[in-house]
Each structure stands twice: as C-alpha cells, then as structure tokens.
Amino acid sequence: MLKILHTGDIHLDSPFSKLDARRAEIRRGELRTSFISMMQYARKNAVDLILIAGDLFDTEFVTRETMALITREFSLFEGSIVISPGNHDCYAPGSVWERTAFSDNVYIFTEPTLSCFSFDTLGADVYGYAFTSPERTDCPLSGAEVNDPTRINLVCAHGDLASPLSRYSPISRSDIVSFGADYTALGHIHNPGAITKEAGAVYGYSGCLEGRGPDEIGPKGAVLLEIDKVGTEAEVHARRIRFSKRRYEEAQIDCTGAETLTAVESAMADEIERRGFGEDTLLRAVLTGAVSPSLIVDTRALQSRFSDLFSVEIRDNTVPFLDPGEFENDRTVRGAFYRAMLEKIESGSPREREIAVLALRYGLAAIAGENVSDL
Ligand SMILES: [Mn+2]
Structure with a gap:
C-alpha cells in the first residue's frame, strides 16, 4: 500500500495584511507551525510520498528563516517529495527554486511541459509540470496519457478546474479522466470541495493549509491517500486531515x-x-x-x-x-x-x-x- 500526503497552496510568508500587526505576526508564525505539524505527521505515519501541488510560497521573496525551516523539514523526511511550482511561486530563472539547495529526496518540476518522475521502489510514476511564469492558459495534460497503466500513476499539478477561460492553467475533468492517472493532486483552489471519483480517476484539491482571510472558510489541511493497485485496478482511499491552527x-x-x-x-x-x-x-x-x-x-x-x-x-x-x-x-x-x-x-x-x-x-x-x- 502506498501512502501519500497531498498538499499545496501553503503560501508561506503570506503577509496576513487584513489583520492588525500583532495578529498578522501571530498568524505568520502559525502558518509555519502548521507546516511543521504536517511534516511531523508525514514522518510519524510513514508516508511514502508528499505531493506539493504549487504555491508553497506566497511570492518569490522568501525569508531566510522560512527557507531554513523548509530545507530542514524536507531533509528530515525519509520519503520523497514532489513539487509542481504554481502561479505564486513559478519556476523562473533565478527563482527561489534555483537558488536553494534542497535535499536529494526533493523532486521539482522545472519545465512547462508534462514530465514524469519514476519511483521504482514504490512502483509509482508522478506526472506534472511547472508554471514558469505567473500565468499560463494551456493545460499540459490535454491529449496525453500515462505511460504504463500498471504503475501507480499520479499527477501533481497546479491548475484551475473552475473555468476554461482561467489564466492559471485551466484543466478539465475530461483531461483528467482521459489521462488515466489513479489520483490527480491539484493545487490552486483554496476552498477545496470534495474529492471526486469519476470513471476510475480520483482527483481533488488539497485546499490551503491555513485560511488567510474570510474567503478561505473553515478548518484547513491536507489529503491523506492510501492506494492499492492490482494489475490496472487501483483502490484509492482519501481523507482530509486538519492541520490548521485556526x-x-x-x-x-x-x-x-x-x-x-x-x-x-x-x-x-x-x-x-x-x-x-x-x-x-x-x-x-x-x-x-x-x-x-x-x-x-x-x-x-x-x-x-x-x-x-x-x-x-x-x-x-x-x-x-x-x-x-x-x-x-x-x-x-x-x-x-x-x-x-x-x-x-x-x-x-x-x-x-x-x-x-x-x-x-x-x-x-x-x-x-x-x-x-x-x-
Ligand atoms: Mn494558491
């Protein structure tokens, strides 16, 4: 059984500017603490793979303190971490992704085109792509299919299911279903809604890790997935885990x-x-x-x-x-x-x-x- 934690839209170093200075400072600290809680949970529960579906950072300006925290937490994790840069933290020349030395277990999509990381010990393939600028109006999944339907096939991507006219990689349900992955881990929508099962495809948004304003309602967290696969038939169990402090x-x-x-x-x-x-x-x-x-x-x-x-x-x-x-x-x-x-x-x-x-x-x-x- 493969254990996966699907997260995204963490927006570390968000300014929380709608709050007064004192509360904003508290909230910035709490967001970092929730990130640590999530990473601790992944370690304690023997998660194999963490998928980060974009917007790990709020902007390209990341404090040294936050970066030290992230590289430390990533290096402590024994499994692998796959990251798809999103519209807030796109992979651009000289970006924080290029400037930072991450541990060997961190796999980052750097190209705007669809690519794949294979994890042979897990029998899993993770497909994804990067935002390389703050906007893109195409969807790299369109017209593509998984290489090997007997692997555990995953997609980790930042994209917008809500509108075909979106400037943030509009992605359609039919793109997801015809691609043929067992689970598609999406980022971009902060109020995530339900995990959907459709014609053998399971997909959904993780939502953000901490609400940052009154339009990000309710408790927030990540999705824990347990996947078993025999032949081409996958059984996917998904449940949400709260990590938000508030x-x-x-x-x-x-x-x-x-x-x-x-x-x-x-x-x-x-x-x-x-x-x-x-x-x-x-x-x-x-x-x-x-x-x-x-x-x-x-x-x-x-x-x-x-x-x-x-x-x-x-x-x-x-x-x-x-x-x-x-x-x-x-x-x-x-x-x-x-x-x-x-x-x-x-x-x-x-x-x-x-x-x-x-x-x-x-x-x-x-x-x-x-x-x-x-x-
Ligand atoms: Mn976001």
Whole structure:
C-alpha cells in the first residue's frame, strides 16, 4: 500500500495584511507551525510520498528563516517529495527554486511541459509540470496519457478546474479522466470541495493549509491517500486531515426585533455557541433583520464582548423596523422627527435613504437621552 500526503497552496510568508500587526505576526508564525505539524505527521505515519501541488510560497521573496525551516523539514523526511511550482511561486530563472539547495529526496518540476518522475521502489510514476511564469492558459495534460497503466500513476499539478477561460492553467475533468492517472493532486483552489471519483480517476484539491482571510472558510489541511493497485485496478482511499491552527468562519446573525445591544449580543453568543466557535476562530458576523429604529449597533462595543474568539469582524446589515403608525399621535419633537425621516427613507434617493436611516437611529437615541457622541 502506498501512502501519500497531498498538499499545496501553503503560501508561506503570506503577509496576513487584513489583520492588525500583532495578529498578522501571530498568524505568520502559525502558518509555519502548521507546516511543521504536517511534516511531523508525514514522518510519524510513514508516508511514502508528499505531493506539493504549487504555491508553497506566497511570492518569490522568501525569508531566510522560512527557507531554513523548509530545507530542514524536507531533509528530515525519509520519503520523497514532489513539487509542481504554481502561479505564486513559478519556476523562473533565478527563482527561489534555483537558488536553494534542497535535499536529494526533493523532486521539482522545472519545465512547462508534462514530465514524469519514476519511483521504482514504490512502483509509482508522478506526472506534472511547472508554471514558469505567473500565468499560463494551456493545460499540459490535454491529449496525453500515462505511460504504463500498471504503475501507480499520479499527477501533481497546479491548475484551475473552475473555468476554461482561467489564466492559471485551466484543466478539465475530461483531461483528467482521459489521462488515466489513479489520483490527480491539484493545487490552486483554496476552498477545496470534495474529492471526486469519476470513471476510475480520483482527483481533488488539497485546499490551503491555513485560511488567510474570510474567503478561505473553515478548518484547513491536507489529503491523506492510501492506494492499492492490482494489475490496472487501483483502490484509492482519501481523507482530509486538519492541520490548521485556526479557521475563518462566517455567521449570519438574525437580529429581528432587537431593541438593545444586549439582545444583539445574545443572538451572536447563541450562534457562536451553537457552531462551536472558540479561540481558534476568526469570525465574520453579519447582522441582519429589522431592529428597533432607536437601536444603534455599536460594532466596537460588541466586538469587545467576544474576546474569547481570536478575532471578530462585525458587519451591520440590520435595517430599522419602520411602523408609520407608531409615532402617528406623537406630538412631541420625537414624532415630528420620525415622520420627517420616514418621508426621506420612503421617497429619497438611495444615498438620501442611507443617511436618513442613520439620522433616524442617532436622532431617536439622542432624544432618548443616550450618549451618542462617541459612537
Ligand atoms: Mn494558491
């Protein structure tokens, strides 16, 4: 049985620039730590082959510290490592791939055309190609087939299954199926979806190792494969292993009917508890629903009440609940103000409407005697 770890899109040395400086530094360290955990896992579980399907590095500028870490981890691994440079870390003259002395167990595709590394002790062939510039609009697998269908045939490639017009090596399902590999290890898409089995071909994305922003949702990791092959029939078992220290998550919080910030807070707390978010979570909470017109959602105050999470970003998409009858008989300044704003909300331009909604909220809060000066 052949044991393979399929990873990619690690993007070491990513700046994490959407976070504040302190958290960004923590995250850069955590990404390196997750990489180490993955390599330790491969050693402890007697993995034969690691496939890195591109974007090991975020850019061609790799810190000395990161490079020392990588070369050390690679040299400690007893199996072989195959790397297909991707669009973020393409194999170009003078690139980090050329400048670095890797251990003998590291095999890097250097050509844009399809080529193959054969591992006779494993009975396996690994096909792949390199990005040699940040974009390419062809797919080297197209029209090609494996050399020997009785070997364990693998592809390690950076390419885009999502669109035939992609600038990042568009690859089609029919290219994969007709090529005839037992497993195709893909890189490029960071939210990986399912591992697919189709006409004897198994293929999928590893996804990234750590989410780097709110669009890279959920726990991240690598794919562990166990492959047995008799004749030309391969049995492929694939499962995902989490290595990410943290996860980005998004939650829609329905705040309908809320009259106070405490009510919004408890709606958030309920959802956080229900979904098991904790110190590993970077949460984007989107508040929705029609709320009391006098409720001002102070997102900074709310944020500070969820310090158990690693970070929380709050988007206030609530709208005021407007009831023309509510202040109908209110002859005070409050009723007059309400009616004036309501008119603008109902008939103004989108910009006027937006301002009137805010004015209504602040105005009603001020009339009610709340301190709105520092909101
Ligand atoms: Mn990538």
